[in-house]
Amino acid sequence: xxxxxxxxxxxxxxxxxxxxxxxxxxxxxxxxxxxxxxxxxxxxxxxxxxxxxxxxxxxxxxxxxxxxxxxxxxxxxxxxxxxxxxxxxxxxxxxxxxxxxxxxxxxxxxxxxxxxxxxxxxxxxxxxxxxxxxxxxxxxxxxxxxxxxxxxxxxxxxxxxxxxxxxxxxxxxxxxxxxxxxxxxxxxxxxxxxxxxxxxxxxxxxxxxxxxxxxxxxxxxxxxxxxxxxxxxxxxxxxxxxxxxxxxxxxxxxxxxxxxxxxxxxxxxxxxxxxxxxxxxxxxxxxxxxxxxxxxxxxxxxxxxxxxxxxxxxxxxxxxxxxxxxxxxxxxxxxxxxxxxxxxxxxxxxxxxxxxxxxxxxxxxxxxxxxxxxxxxxxxxxxxxxxxxxxxxxxxxxxxxxxxxxxxxxxxxxxxxxxxxxxxxxxxx
Ligand SMILES: NC(=O)c1ccc[n+]([C@@H]2O[C@H](COP(=O)([O-])OP(=O)(O)OC[C@H]3O[C@@H](n4cnc5c(N)ncnc54)[C@H](OP(=O)(O)O)[C@@H]3O)[C@@H](O)[C@H]2O)c1
Numbered sequence: 001x002x003x004x005x006x007x008x009x010x011x012x013x014x015x016x017x018x019x020x021x022x023x024x025x026x027x028x029x030x031x032x033x034x035x036x037x038x039x040x041x042x043x044x045x046x047x048x049x050x051x052x053x054x055x056x057x058x059x060x061x062x063x064x065x066x067x068x069x070x071x072x073x074x075x076x077x078x079x080x081x082x083x084x085x086x087x088x089x090x091x092x093x094x095x096x097x098x099x100x101x102x103x104x105x106x107x108x109x110x111x112x113x114x115x116x117x118x119x120x121x122x123x124x125x126x127x128x129x130x131x132x133x134x135x136x137x138x139x140x141x142x143x144x145x146x147x148x149x150x151x152x153x154x155x156x157x158x159x160x161x162x163x164x165x166x167x168x169x170x171x172x173x174x175x176x177x178x179x180x181x182x183x184x185x186x187x188x189x190x191x192x193x194x195x196x197x198x199x200x201x202x203x204x205x206x207x208x209x210x211x212x213x214x215x216x217x218x219x220x221x222x223x224x225x226x227x228x229x230x231x232x233x234x235x236x237x238x239x240x241x242x243x244x245x246x247x248x249x250x251x252x253x254x255x256x257x258x259x260x261x262x263x264x265x266x267x268x269x270x271x272x273x274x275x276x277x278x279x280x281x282x283x284x285x286x287x288x289x290x291x292x293x294x295x296x297x298x299x300x301x302x303x304x305x306x307x308x309x310x311x312x313x314x315x316x317x318x319x320x321x322x323x324x325x326x327x328x329x330x331x332x333x334x335x336x337x338x339x340x341x342x343x344x345x346x347x348x349x350x351x352x353x354x355x356x357x358x359x360x361x362x363x364x365x366x367x368x369x370x371x372x373x374x375x376x377x378x379x380x381x382x383x384x385x386x387x388x389x390x391x392x393x394x395x396x397x398x399x400x401x402x403x404x405x406x407x408x409x410x411x412x413x414x415x416x417x418x419x420x421x422x423x424x425x426x427x428x429x
Pocket of ligand 1 (some may be wrong): 066303
């Protein structure tokens, strides 16, 4: 049986998961593929570090220089799982130049440098696979690229950052403050020591940029995604949302309006009965609305060594199939027609607004007046007395334009009767 050599660059959480899964299922994979998939060489940084599986048990040559992997003639597929931009970009480009197919879990790299990497791969006649870059083990890229290839996707909504979803779930369950839950998530290994990419929504923006590019056959860059993270949410917002029949989720949203694409990432109030509202903890889900199929939902583990390895090894096997069939099936987002991304100011949705204000006559009228002046109408309102002559005013609006809402919010924040900047979240129904 033919043997195909795989070069693994990075042997951390995900790299070890790939090695474990390949060891456990090597025979089954060989039977399904008609060829043996074998680790040929592994690159890591610290050879002394304990791993599961240990490198000794694998009997595979190990190096601390990734060039040894990309220059190895017997490595036909390079799997990059070191993360970050450098040297991941340099090694991917080197592997492509050397005629290797590449498989990666690196959304940050593809979102920032996808153009360069995909066009280099096209020129070299090799493939770039990246199923693991969005929603870990969930086959969402394959679903868009293959399962729904004949359908037209109108919109998708994703919970694609497990850390953010864990934080919101715990804040809601325990009524705990954001900072405390973040510490809990870090202790449990669900959040990085530097959590910025996750809690500021940047990781989700990278992922929705990739998903929207594929779904709408255009090229969306992360800088075009309106991005807010879970760090703007307070436990009180979750409790208020529940009183109105909503749950707050960190959503990545992309909609095709024909003439323009709408793409945004932010904490969002969604109806409690919506399927996405039940996605808890570190789990991920992507809800797609396509014209012929209608709604479909993809739900499961978006991170973790074993779950992510399922996607990576699936991609490795796909690349091996290409080698066996000598086919070249580009796995890149193809741009059919460039389309503008709709300015956030032009986006319309409903809003949740929470105000800390003086408990005195006329406050609600002034707030309502400012909203009305910007063409925003109130759907529901609750006022609750707080301590020291203060009150909390929570309003849900009907659909309004973001530009108008930001202008009204600016005016309301300047009212002398309003003691803190208004807290504003968007609603998706
Ligand atoms: N963790 C997840 O659940 C998950 C899910 C989806 C996608 N991803 C993506 O998968 C990628 C890897 O994540 P991870 O969690 O596995 O990271 P990780 O645990 O930090 O592992 C990174 C590995 O890369 C090695 N490495 C770093 N720089 C290197 C260099 N210059 N040369 C050779 N090896 C180097 C490290 O070596 P040492 O071990 O010797 O330090 C380590 O083995 C990232 O792009 C991440 O976004 C991760």
